[in-house]
Amino acid sequence: MKYTSTRDSALHVDASMAILTGIAPDGGLFVPEELPVCMPSEVYGLTYPQTAQKVLSLFLTDYDADFLKAATESVYSAENFGGKAGFVHPVANRLCALELWHGPTCAFKDYALQLMPRLLVQAKKNLRDESLTKILVATSGDTGKAALAGYAGLDGIQIAVFYPDSGTSEMQRLQMVTQEGENVAVYAVNGNFDDAQTGVKRVFADAAVTRLLAAQNAHLSSANSINWGRLVPQIVYYFYSYAQLVASGTVKDGETVDYCVPTGNFGDILAGYYAKRMGLPVGHLLCASNKNNVLTEFLRTGVYDANRKFYKTTSPSMDILVSSNLERLLYHVTNDAQRVRGWMEELARTGRYTVPAEVLGVMQETFLGGCAEDGQAAQTIAQYHKSCGYTMDPHTAVAFYVQAEHADTGRTTVVLSTASPYKFAGDVLAALGESVPTDIFAAVEALRIKTGLPVPQSLAELKTKKVRFTRTIDAADIAKAALSL
Ligand SMILES: *Cc1c(COP(=O)(O)O)cnc(C)c1O
Numbered sequence: 001m002k003y004t005s006t007r008d009s010a011l012h013v014d015a016s017m018a019i020l021t022g023i024a025p026d027g028g029l030f031v032p033e034e035l036p037v038c039m040p041s042e043v044y045g046l047t048y049p050q051t052a053q054k055v056l057s058l059f060l061t062d063y064d065a066d067f068l069k070a071a072t073e074s075v076y077s078a079e080n081f082g083g084k085a086g087f088v089h090p091v092a093n094r095l096c097a098l099e100l101w102h103g104p105t106c107a108f109k110d111y112a113l114q115l116m117p118r119l120l121v122q123a124k125k126n127l128r129d130e131s132l133t134k135i136l137v138a139t140s141g142d143t144g145k146a147a148l149a150g151y152a153g154l155d156g157i158q159i160a161v162f163y164p165d166s167g168t169s170e171m172q173r174l175q176m177v178t179q180e181g182e183n184v185a186v187y188a189v190n191g192n193f194d195d196a197q198t199g200v201k202r203v204f205a206d207a208a209v210t211r212l213l214a215a216q217n218a219h220l221s222s223a224n225s226i227n228w229g230r231l232v233p234q235i236v237y238y239f240y241s242y243a244q245l246v247a248s249g250t251v252k253d254g255e256t257v258d259y260c261v262p263t264g265n266f267g268d269i270l271a272g273y274y275a276k277r278m279g280l281p282v283g284h285l286l287c288a289s290n291k292n293n294v295l296t297e298f299l300r301t302g303v304y305d306a307n308r309k310f311y312k313t314t315s316p317s318m319d320i321l322v323s324s325n326l327e328r329l330l331y332h333v334t335n336d337a338q339r340v341r342g343w344m345e346e347l348a349r350t351g352r353y354t355v356p357a358e359v360l361g362v363m364q365e366t367f368l369g370g371c372a373e374d375g376q377a378a379q380t381i382a383q384y385h386k387s388c389g390y391t392m393d394p395h396t397a398v399a400f401y402v403q404a405e406h407a408d409t410g411r412t413t414v415v416l417s418t419a420s421p422y423k424f425a426g427d428v429l430a431a432l433g434e435s436v437p438t439d440i441f442a443a444v445e446a447l448r449i450k451t452g453l454p455v456p457q458s459l460a461e462l463k464t465k466k467v468r469f470t471r472t473i474d475a476a477d478i479a480k481a482a483l484s485l
Pocket residue numbers: 107108109142225262263264265266267268269317318395418419
């Protein structure tokens with residue numbers, strides 16, 4: 001299987017090259033040239049690692065089968081995902097939550113960020129690349145910890161994470177600064193997330209840094225969600241969840257199921273689109289946004305307009321105005337790199353672009369958009385806790401709110417649940433009408449008493465874990481930090 005660029009159909013590379021380089025030379029994203037077929041019955045009865053192996057082998061054809069087997073078995077092991085990889089939790093009649101937060105950092109990003117580092121190390125082997133890879137990550141919270149946990153201890157890789165000083169939740173900060181491993185570093189950056197992100201981007205574009213690193217046989221790379229290696233592992237749980245619905249008798253073999261996805265950068269939901277194109281009987285993909293509802297408007301009108309106020313919400317991992325992975329969908333519905341390039345150039349120049357009615361129409365056959373404000377998400381948390389005894393985090397609540405607006409189809413719907421409620425214990429407690437203690441561990445304990453949900457070990461142990469990283473730097477010093485890794 002070859003990969004091409006969303007902006008240049010003349011490009012053809014293997015999966016290893018797509019994963020090692022992350023972004024195409026023309027600025028486009030790597031996409032598979034054709035989509036493999038996989039009928040759901042091909043994964044019935046398989047474990048999660050076996051399902052992963054099956055799906056990945058269809059896309060990563062230049063990777064050794066033994067490698068894929070060993071990697072998926074160790075990454076999606078019962079130990080690493082608490083025996084709940086791809087766990088489907090029935091919530092109400094014809095309504096389930098696909099709980100994707102039983103991994104080491106309690107957010108769905110573990111599915112990709114536990115596996116991708118191994119795909120990267122193997123890509124280097126496949127390409128006989130013996131250089132040192134330095135990963136730089138600017139994070140507003142979830143990605144930083146998930147990346148640290150995924151890259152820690154791997155050969156030939158170093159990782160530095162930069163988070164805005166006082167811009168993350170206390171739980172997220174503690175998760176990062178207690179990270180173990182010799183090849184990791186974590187820095188607080190004076191300023192907000194944009195300052196950290198702009199600082200990191202500047203280092204990537206700095207020719208002097210590239211030269212200095214090249215002299216040490218090293219290069220920079222990112223753990224960004226546009227890397228194909230982060231997207232492909234997410235296709236797996238669509239297949240696995242469908243197989244579980246059939247096994248439990250919730251749906252019949254071949255019956256159409258809708259999926260509703262809390263969306264930020266459009267990666268998670270796009271994986272569902274790939275699953276559908278491969279042969280999984282997916283009906284609608286409901287794209288759920290918070291108050292930053294660029295995608296809702298786009299899927300209703302065909303106008304993508306990022307020139308709008310940016311809101312900070314209780315679902316921070318969805319606070320995004322430019323959803324990078326949408327570019328891949330535009331490519332797959334048009335098959336026209338020239339046109340995609342035109343829209344992306346317009347977006348870069350003016351902050352907006354418009355797709356014509358026929359392109360919008362094709363997207364609307366699969367995608368429906370909806371959005372929820374913080375108050376609506378909080379009400380949703382309270383409502384499902386009361387009526388179904390189910391507790392969810394604010395990101396997942398945005399999706400349950402949007403799902404309810406489209407609940408009249410008679411089809412079974414799976415809502416992707418992307419974070420443990422304990423990662424956002426304060427907001428969840430407040431939504432449930434409880435007072436919120438200022439100490440986060442007291443808030444976690446209050447939520448445990450209120451809901452009876454077990455507290456994930458990895459969050460509970462933060463209370464006594466040693467803080468390893470205490471440095472705060474200016475954004476201008478990120479290059480220095482990267483070079484001194
Ligand atoms: C990253 C994230 C999302 C958004 O996923 P995308 O792939 O960026 O659309 C939703 N919820 C949580 C908890 C996340 O961490």
